[in-house]
Amino acid sequence: MRTGIRVAGAELRRAGAADVGALVALVNSAYRGDEARKGWTTEADLLEGQRVDAEGVAELVASPGVLLLLAQDAGGGPVACCELRGEQGGDAYFGMFSVSPTAQGRGLGAAILAEAERIAVEHWGARRMTMMVIRQREALISWYERRGYGLTGERAPFPYGDERFGVPLREDLEFVELAKELRGP
Template identity: 50%
Template sequence: MTEITIRDAVAADIPALHALIESAYRGEASRAGWTTEADLLDGQRTDPEDLAEILADPGQGLLSAWRGEDLIGCILIADRGEGTGYFGMLSVSPTLQGGGLGRRLVTAAHAALADRFGARRVRISVFPHRESLIAWYERLGYHQTGDTLPFPYGNLRFGLPKRDDLYFVVMERGLG
């Protein structure tokens, strides 16, 4: 088996990143894994322009996981200031989910957030409807803060909601 390499994504990776993220979250292909949002949202998860904005912003980035020439995972990292980092858009190829790559990407994100942005804690946002995902994050040391964030209804960049009760719960854990 070819070794997995995790590195910073670059602009040339955008087409592969976009395809991977969409396959992990939307449509029938996403149902091969356990992280699908296909029951909650239709439409896109992101677009190439959004990915380009992330890569151009010094306060954000995308870590990418490669097996040889194949992109198999990625995770967004961002500085939220005051010692707080954020990660999102954790994506693993649906047919490879459950094999430990997501955990490796989260660990790499924690290290990058601490090293690059001086983060001492990390916050994430998750749909409360995704109970198995929340449980997975809890096993990684995250806890729910009690804070919630609204879903951006009307912003097609985030997808087409299939229900009218979408929002996010905020989870957090310390680093170090």
């Protein structure tokens, strides 16, 4: 993967072991607690606690089948990240997508998503990008639909009882799959 790609005023690069702490702070601030309420992507009304932990993020960074991308603003601070997984010629998976609440609304998320799609095609020859989103996140699902993703009908249970993923505030959480056909170069 090329490094130092500019997207919406930020530099996008592959994250490394030295970035784990910054990634954990970014992801948790984008989804949980009072900081997350400053943006529109919060899950704070659905879940409390952490979204990710250092051990899990370190495993992703070290995994040979994963590209963990980090976007930094001009001052070097992390403003967004995402996880990409893929298999040659098959589907790519897009996850852990986080944009700092203070950086939302300037087109950064859409630009990173588009770049992630391009990377998946270039790196793995991916024909389709999939993701899992909490079903109750209607505004987020609509945002993805405006970018060409659609619900596939696949569902997965929320991991109740595993506080590594947060403490649910509702008993009806579940994931739904979204997918988009990708075009090659």
